[in-house]
Amino acid sequence: SQQGEEDPQALSIQEGENATMNCSYKTSINNLQWYRQNSGRGLVHLILIRSNEREKHSGRLRVTLDTSKKSSSLLITASRAADTASYFCATDQGAQKLVFGQGTRLTINP
């Protein structure tokens, strides 16, 4: 069974706009991670946020974590065509295994 649920399942925006994806999970976590996947290939690690952190930035990425609501969001600013991919959140409950959501398919239109 999957821990997280991403919302929306699919998102299509114009290049230059911001993209926001949300993730909800069910149990307590050590950290939450976001990954990108292009065309059904390997996953690329984007950012990790620890359970005691509320916000983290990396380049054009901004991640927030609300442990009281068991939710996280990923914001990609100034989107580019190369950002077209599927984005997954994954929770680490402390056992060194990741539990993934079903992903958000992001399409950036030129």
Place this chain on the structure above:
Amino acid sequence: DAGVTQSPTHLIKTRGQQVTLRCSPKSGHDTVSWYQQALGQGPQFIFQYYEEEERQRGNFPDRFSGHQFPNYSSELNVNALLLGDSALYLCASSLVGQAWNEQYFGPGTRLTVT
């Protein structure tokens, strides 16, 4: 610095056959995890190997087995293949004791069962 490598890239098998997939972890990593990703779904944890032993296992039948070698590389074996085993199989490596369990994924092996 070599990343995680997997072989083969693609594989086509027939129902009932057996398959072996291979993974070499990122240099310096000692833990290998395997995930199954069905089309349109997120990856699902199969199992994890550390010190040549299975440390954790997800909700997969015994038809799925694995092995880790002294050089930390790993194999995933699936017996008595079913059509539902068709998926992308991802290997991820990490370093035990690393506080925040950042996992590095390989490009995957796409298995098609006909």
